[in-house]
Amino acid sequence: MGKTLLLSLLFCIFTGILSQDSNDVTVIISGSSLLGETNGDYVCATIDWWPPEKCNYNQCPWGQASALNLDLENPILAKAIAAFGSLRIRVGGSLQDQLVYETSNLESQCTGFKKSSSGLFGFSQGCLSMKRWDALNDLFLKTGAVVTFGLNALRGRHLVRKGKYSGAWNGTNARDFIKYTIEKDYPVDSWEFGNELSGSGVGASVAAYQYGKDIITLRTILSDLYENYKIKPLLVAPGGFYEQTWYAQLLQVSGVSAIDAVTHHIYNLGGGNDPHVASRILDPYYLDRISDTFRDLELTIQRHGPWTRAWVGEAGGAYNSGSPLISNSFLNSFWYLDQLGLAAKYKTTVYCRQTLIGGNYGLLDTETFIPNPDYYSALLWHQLMGGGVLSLDISGSPYLRVYAHCSKNKEGVTVLLLNLNRSTAFTVTVQNDINVDIGEGFGIERDGFFLHGLKRTVSWIGSKASDGSEMREEYHLTAKDNNELSRIMLLNGAPLELIEGEIPTLNPVLVPVNSPIYVAPLSIAFVVFPNFEAKACNR
Numbered sequence: 001m002g003k004t005l006l007l008s009l010l011f012c013i014f015t016g017i018l019s020q021d022s023n024d025v026t027v028i029i030s031g032s033s034l035l036g037e038t039n040g041d042y043v044c045a046t047i048d049w050w051p052p053e054k055c056n057y058n059q060c061p062w063g064q065a066s067a068l069n070l071d072l073e074n075p076i077l078a079k080a081i082a083a084f085g086s087l088r089i090r091v092g093g094s095l096q097d098q099l100v101y102e103t104s105n106l107e108s109q110c111t112g113f114k115k116s117s118s119g120l121f122g123f124s125q126g127c128l129s130m131k132r133w134d135a136l137n138d139l140f141l142k143t144g145a146v147v148t149f150g151l152n153a154l155r156g157r158h159l160v161r162k163g164k165y166s167g168a169w170n171g172t173n174a175r176d177f178i179k180y181t182i183e184k185d186y187p188v189d190s191w192e193f194g195n196e197l198s199g200s201g202v203g204a205s206v207a208a209y210q211y212g213k214d215i216i217t218l219r220t221i222l223s224d225l226y227e228n229y230k231i232k233p234l235l236v237a238p239g240g241f242y243e244q245t246w247y248a249q250l251l252q253v254s255g256v257s258a259i260d261a262v263t264h265h266i267y268n269l270g271g272g273n274d275p276h277v278a279s280r281i282l283d284p285y286y287l288d289r290i291s292d293t294f295r296d297l298e299l300t301i302q303r304h305g306p307w308t309r310a311w312v313g314e315a316g317g318a319y320n321s322g323s324p325l326i327s328n329s330f331l332n333s334f335w336y337l338d339q340l341g342l343a344a345k346y347k348t349t350v351y352c353r354q355t356l357i358g359g360n361y362g363l364l365d366t367e368t369f370i371p372n373p374d375y376y377s378a379l380l381w382h383q384l385m386g387g388g389v390l391s392l393d394i395s396g397s398p399y400l401r402v403y404a405h406c407s408k409n410k411e412g413v414t415v416l417l418l419n420l421n422r423s424t425a426f427t428v429t430v431q432n433d434i435n436v437d438i439g440e441g442f443g444i445e446r447d448g449f450f451l452h453g454l455k456r457t458v459s460w461i462g463s464k465a466s467d468g469s470e471m472r473e474e475y476h477l478t479a480k481d482n483n484e485l486s487r488i489m490l491l492n493g494a495p496l497e498l499i500e501g502e503i504p505t506l507n508p509v510l511v512p513v514n515s516p517i518y519v520a521p522l523s524i525a526f527v528v529f530p531n532f533e534a535k536a537c538n539r
Contacts, residue, residue: 031390046090049094051068056321057324082143086144087144090149091150097197175225211253215258239264251301264311278484281317329479330479376477401420407530413537473528477489508528
């Protein structure tokens with residue numbers, strides 16, 4: 001039976017060789033060194049503060065998804081977080097710089113955000129009660145979440161002209177809140193200072209010099225409060241859109257080791273009502289544009305803050321709550337996974353998706369809590385892609401995007417392939433760069449038919465070719481009914497749906513390791529090579 005199956009497979013492969021309809025791509029992976037290394041909790045998701053009244057484009061997609069009103073008892077929510085084992089959750093967003101904390105010294109009544117024409121973003125000041133903070137931490141502790149909390153960085157400042165704030169930060173309320181958190185033994189991994197106040201700001205801005213001085217103040221508070229703790233939280237900032245001059249000055253003023261991670265936000269697809277969002281997601285040249293931001297931030301850190309590292313603190317693709325038709329669909333996973341891969345190449349160590357739940361871009365549906373396609377994309381990345389980022393060369397169409405990482409918690413290499421083409425499939429050969437010369441030789445004419453066919457059917461993964469008995473794992477993602485806007489994703493042909501309220505297990509198909517990888521039109525594939533020789537992954 002095994003021989004029959006093998007012969008059938010070889011026949012199919014040889015038939016594919018003779019076909020002129022397939023597009024062949026060779027991917028050569030270098031395992032000798034790493035481009036970068038991500039955190040174990042690289043995949044991160046946000047919980048925002050927007051109330052139900054937050055509306056864009058005549059629709060109000062936030063519902064009860066704020067940190068202040070989210071149903072923390074919903075069983076799907078807890079299971080969705082726990083499935084990651086250690087999902088980083090960033091609690092923060094636009095309204096965090098209008099949020100106060102109900103500590104003993106708070107002199108005002110603790111109420112939620114309300115519509116206000118005179119308030120920032122059209123909302124009044126809001127307040128986080130300690131009862132609610134306790135409930136949030138119950139969820140985080142139960143699910144193993146790694147928490148980043150965004151602090152109000154406008155407290156104490158005064159408006160000097162439209163959108164421009166001056167004066168020193170008043171950290172009294174934040175100090176009391178952090179002290180309460182410590183006393184309750186809540187393990188906040190990192191405190192983030194401010195949201196989108198950098199550079200020109202969004203709604204409000206603070207000069208880099210003053211922001212740097214305030215970072216020193218917050219660092220002093222953290223050092224004092226956590227003095228007797230062996231494990232201390234990170235200080236991350238500024239949580240805004242990258243502007244080189246502002247970010248460089250922030251690092252210079254705040255000084256050595258004041259900021260543990262530099263956070264920036266990305267919404268590179270345009271507004272949620274932009275008619276070009278879909279075409280941009282499938283345009284490889286457009287997707288590459290954001291590389292300039294990643295590269296520039298990497299250089300800024302090298303020159304002005306080599307003690308720190310880069311985080312994407314918030315990224316939702318399309319801004320203003322996302323696109324109602326696209327951000328929660330299968331199509332969006334092409335942008336999301338591509339940016340996860342691209343960011344990692346430029347030494348980004350954490351990438352926070354806007355949002356876990358809320359708006360149109362939530363990993364979970366705002367009303368039902370049912371996972372959207374991007375949830376499963378995030379989960380697969382988290383389960384399969386290890387921290388080590390590998391370099392590669394690719395010959396073929398730019399519409400096949402490829403990323404390679406050391407496999408997570410096992411030997412080998414995992415490759416992510418994204419086929420952005422709606423009509424063309426790709427047959428992919430993966431080679432280890434230590435074997436490129438082997439693939440070119442054997443004393444046979446370099447461009448001869450036999451060698452050409454051989455190179456198209458064999459994926460060299462080590463210093464010696466496999467005997468054919470070894471298997472690799474493949475996870476192929478497609479849209480239900482080939483509808484790119486479907487909210488149901490298929491894994492190896494089966495729909496990813498809750499099973500009696502439980503997150504489904506993401507199982508691969510096993511394929512002979514030396515067979516070609518077939519990537520269907522408009523599909524995504526994670527491929528795990530079990531014994532790919534990559535010295536950098538064994539350090």
